[in-house]
Amino acid sequence: MQVLGELENIDDDCDKHGIQFVKIDDSATAEEFGIDGIPSLVYFEKAIPNVYDGDLENEDEILEWLVDQLEKDEIEDVTDEMLDRLIKDGKNMAVLFYDNNDRKSQRVLNELENIDDECDALGIVFVKIDNKEEAEEYGIEKIPALIYFEGGIPTTYDGNLEEEEKVLAWLEHQAKSDEIEDITDEMLDLLISRMPHVAVLFC
Template structure:
């Protein structure tokens, strides 16, 4: 995390800052304002690294191979969206899936995305976009229409039981 100190009233107003000093954390260009004691280093650090700041609402977190392996080791229920940056359909599917991210979280299913076609092949994925649901590390591939996010959600609910 990089800290930048600025003295720009217009920028402050743009992000809803009206009292100074104020700490604003930008996560993927989304500002999050800290409302605690700026002199308490432990609380500032806890806030910066809190689950609420790390995870953005309605956004599926991107992981790499190592992170995915760790998630599979530490979580019983993980849904993984495999995609590729050069896949226009992947972008459309992702936009639909991000609308159900909160509902998936409510199921206690960790929902992540990974841009790694070679790693997808390890789990039997021949082409992207694709979703694999891991129940205690055992993979199950979604065979329906990924553009129908409610169908995906129902499939995850069914497999969660």
């Protein structure tokens, strides 16, 4: 495979930067992460996946991208399969549902990039997903929207997403408090289908 031959050339460089470069011949595992086309390259940082969307035969560009992932700290894009897997793992996670072609979504994303480090310090994984259908599964009708997951339980932020400090304060409160979460009917359907035991207060 030509791609593999190219990438073998940067294996040593990856080692120097502390990046473990491995390969796997398993299309079923790729599908679990929402990867349809093979070959494909995914970078993981703290178990959070980020898919490379450039030319897989350009080894210099790939090495630059990998090193860039090490050095920068930004909200990672995930597929719906990746998101489902992260939720299933029970991580404390903030998920921004956005539209890459929408100006408001871009403004919100630019603001929230500023609190990614603070979320890391709180033990909150911050990811984003450009998938309207996935948002609708959680009862989200307007994008951009933010949902916080704790132990697989979702809670929707209902404030102004362009006020990053208020968003951070809300996320910190979610991470440190222990409250009964308010959910939509769509979220309830998902919880009942995914979890063996769910107590619901209808109020």
